[in-house]
Amino acid sequence: xxxxxxxxxxxxxxxxxxxxxxxxxxxxxxxxxxxxxxxxxxxxxxxxxxxxxxxxxxxxxxxxxxxxxxxxxxxxxxxxxxxxxxxxxxxxxxxxxxxxxxxxxxxxxxxxxxxxxxxxxxxxxxxxxxxxxxxxxxxxxxxxxxxxxxxxxxxxxxxxxxxxxxxxxxxxxxxxxxxxxxxxxxxxxxxxxxxxxxxxxxxxxxxxxxxxxxxxxxxxxxxxxxxxxxxxxxxxxxxxxxxxxxxxxxxxxxx
Numbered sequence: 725x726x727x728x729x730x731x732x733x734x735x736x737x738x739x740x741x742x743x744x745x746x747x748x749x750x751x752x753x754x755x756x757x758x759x760x761x762x763x764x765x766x767x768x769x770x771x772x773x774x775x776x777x778x779x780x781x782x783x784x785x786x787x788x789x790x791x792x793x794x795x796x797x798x799x800x801x802x803x804x805x806x807x808x809x810x811x812x813x814x815x816x817x818x819x820x821x822x823x824x825x826x827x828x829x830x831x832x833x834x835x836x837x838x839x840x841x842x843x844x845x846x847x848x849x850x851x852x853x854x855x856x857x858x859x860x861x862x863x864x865x866x867x868x869x870x871x872x873x874x875x876x877x878x879x880x881x882x883x884x885x886x887x888x889x890x891x892x893x894x895x896x897x898x899x900x901x902x903x904x905x906x907x908x909x910x911x912x913x914x915x916x917x918x919x920x921x922x923x924x925x926x927x928x929x930x931x932x933x934x935x936x937x938x939x940x941x942x943x944x945x946x947x948x949x950x951x952x953x954x955x956x957x958x959x960x961x962x963x964x965x966x967x968x969x970x971x972x973x974x975x976x977x978x979x
Contacts, residue, residue: 738763752892769794777829793863801827824849874904896924915947
């Protein structure tokens with residue numbers, strides 16, 4: 725995303741580049757579209773984790789590409805979507821829930837940590853802690869991390885990545901990260917951190933009006949904060965936890 729924001733990136737000759745691989749976190753659909761427009765190369769999204777050695781699903785190279793998905797399960801791998809409340813009821817196609825995985829690449833357990841292992845390995849399935857959904861053709865969409873779900877007023881589950889993807893489509897927004905912050909009335913309130921594109925101006929009122937047009941009322945952020953840049957890891961992943969810790973320190977609720 726940082727490279728896409730650099731005007732010199734568009735001047736590079738990408739004729740020898742056939743494709744890009746992306747992992748670690750879902751890419752916004754607008755980012756995928758812009759990358760393809762600028763480079764002409766294909767993007768292959770990969771989903772997995774260390775516990776899965778590490779690949780679970782991948783965009784079929786040369787096959788059907790569905791923007792917003794991470795492709796299909798790799799061979800000999802089964803994926804189910806389970807209800808996040810019960811951890812047992814399988815969700816219908818197209819509905820969201822926790823992603824659970826079974827396959828030869830799934831770990832046997834965490835070294836000398838039987839309690840932690842028991843929390844994620846149940847009846848031969850690995851409970852990923854990720855929220856996602858499968859479409860009728862078996863393509864997997866990653867929605868968010870279970871632990872990052874925001875419980876808003878009325879007990880609704882709000883997925884930060886879903887909100888971010890909507891905001892990414894705003895023509896003046898470069899980067900966005902949404903988190904849940906403590907609220908004495910609602911339990912948690914949705915807050916959005918936004919980096920504006922260079923040379924653009926954007927107000928909180930504009931952002932909220934845009935959100936009301938594209939989101940259910942309970943998903944609309946209650947607080948907007950504009951920042952110069954996002955805190956990121958060495959590989960460019962936005963550190964949502966750091967933003968959350970900053971908010972907790974402000975309110976005096978730091979763990």
